[in-house]
Amino acid sequence: AQSDSSNTLSDIDQSLVLTGSVLANKYKVLGLLGEGAMAVVYYVRELKTGKLYAAKTLKFVEEELVARFAREVKIYEQLKHANIVDALECVPGPGKTWISIMELIEGDSLEKLLEDRGPIQDPEVFSSILSQLCDGLEYAHERGVIHRDLKPDNIIIRSDVEGTSIKILDFGLAKLQQDLQRLTKSGVVLGSPAYMSPEQCMGDPLDIRSDIYSLGVLAFEMLTGKLPYEEKTPVAMMRAHCDPDRLPLTLSSANITSLSMLPFQRILSKMLEFEPADRYEDLNELKRDLHQWWQQYVNRPTGSRPYFTHVNLPKLKTPVPDLDQEISLEEKIELESLVNRQINTRLQSAKDKFQPKRLPKRSFNPRTFMPLAFGFAALIIVSAVLLIANAINSTRVNSRHETTINQTKQVKKQTLEETQKPTERQGNRRKIVGPVERF
Template sequence: MVSDGTVFAGYTIDRQLGRGGMGSVYLARHPRLPRWTALKLLNQELFSDKEIRARFEREADLVAQLDHPNIVTVFDRGVEDDQLWISMQYIDGIDASMLDPATLPPDRALQIIGETAAALDYAHRAGVLHRDVKPANILLARSQSQERVYLTDFGIARLRDDSGHLTETGSFTATLAYAAPEQLTGVALDHRADQYSLACTLYTLLTGSAPYESASPAAVITGHLQSPPPPVSPRRAGLAPNLDAVMARALAKRPADRFSSCEEFVAAAQRALRTGTTGARPIARPPSGAHGQPFVAMQPMRPVHVPGTPAHPIGAAPMAARTPAQAPMPAHPQMPPRAGAPMGLPQPGMHPPMPGPAPSGQGWGSIFGVYLGLFAGVIVIAVLIAVLSNM
């Protein structure tokens, strides 16, 4: 603890703003500039823990590389009297855990989550995972014009491609109520773990409790790992049931089943609330590439070759396309063809296509054949008359 009025690393301490598991945050006056600074100090009793110190220093190094309007800026870091410290941007306001979900409009909750999603996607593109997204780490700045949202506390963040581990095997530091299943099982993480935590945060802002909230840590872990995502609409009157499908996808157990980004998740949630759509994945096309229904004026597609049947050479037309196509007769003037029907098919009021002309013989061979047939017919008739006369 640092008392008020103390000068620490050149900063004059005004008062304590908060305290967490790793350290405390103080409001301090900058030693040279006329501005307030949030000064974060590592708990002195943890200074000898190399793992904790490495994580604390990593926070400053990671966040100092991020320049985004929704991420708290880191100014400086150092060591003073065997105590690590970080100087950060001071946000005059509250954190999202202090909001009352009973009176928080859903649109405002989505606006808060939306700005947080923009910060997360920016960090992910820079290769940084937050790994501890929760309401307490979302700061809301007071402003006369509009609310400003900041994401803070990258204390356990790490680079995706970093092979070093700052936590011992089996240890877990993220807040349990908002942890993705893959964080609980110790498998490799990617940006979709932060999306899961962001969805848990939205669930809390809308309902007042986390999806798998329980007094038993084992029950919370079981919920994240095994229980289906609980629907959000029954937990608060007036929420669109379409939102349940969006939340279920963001809270999917498998990262591959979630949205591709945090902002895509938020956009789907906004559509569900405002237009009634669910934001679910589009229906996949059949493997052949054919459409589920015909399109007007669509050209014939080459059929897919089935094993055991003769295949057309590459570039060859289908059988139906090899015979000369006949153009349909014009539609009856008082019976126009149906709109949206496939071209080339007979419609009510439309004459069917005229049949093609019969093949005509050409050359002396064809004429000789005709005379030969007539001669044979005359002989057969004469024989029949002779037989009948003798009877």
């Protein structure tokens, strides 16, 4: 089966095959526009209107992949948003190929912008790009579409008198790369490991939080001009993303002096959490925090537009200190302290893993213990009161009993003395007559 699949791979220069041909009797192929690891893009002109478009197709003609590509493009065509490249339709090409017709965007990729100009130092430009990325991704997520391959090369940037605008390319095509992997040589890694989430590197199921992680990597690169992990091979890069005990990232090298790095550092750290459950749940939650950061901590030019529009939600979950808008010495010290604490925590966690297993400590919950303690103390007090009362009562009864005995003894004594007096006194007594003797 492996040999049959490998024979279906096309090693022919696609630009020579399609250039000059007409697709679906509607689009004429003018020439090669670009080429990636798995796809090739052409200039095409619509015969009816003369308008220029871009046409993308797979470099490989494996039947299952081509069918998957057509289905993915059909989903992609439903995404109509200002920050997503518009896909018009999918038309059949030569043989068994399918070709996606998309709007042609004039501009440079974010990758080229960073290579030519270095890290973004203008907070207005940075916030504009990041907010538009959030808007485009949120629109797709609400419709059940995950990008899976966010990277600077898939983001087109245009600047004009109205400002900076961006377009996101290639939604969902990264999933095809996983299927394509089995058709390529062993050891060849397709995709963008530098921007992959840990769960994507490990081949686990993905959701929107994977895109949020990739967006965090993009934000880090825009601010610093470098990747979070500078590894030399794709495998080493994936290993770095999959390390749960990796050292925390810091924006101390960012060149935006008018941004307060400490509040944004906390937002970025949450975007790049190893566990998806510890990241933002969705783009709306992320934009809420970004909006508050932009409003409170960025030294914004007068009349600047508001960014990071979001649905009203509860107050920011992670409070940030009320610092000056400009970076101060105290803020840098606090940022370094925060990073050092995180590093020490990570190191201690690693040390604990190599220590011998210990018996778990008995859990102690003060909230559970205190009511029991109060109840036990009350029981002791009540018992003591009852014992004291009983003792007092017993003392009183004994005293009364002794008094009664003494009185009885006294009466007996007196009676005995009277019975022992001389008989002459008896003659002087008055005879007592009973009731019968009176009659």
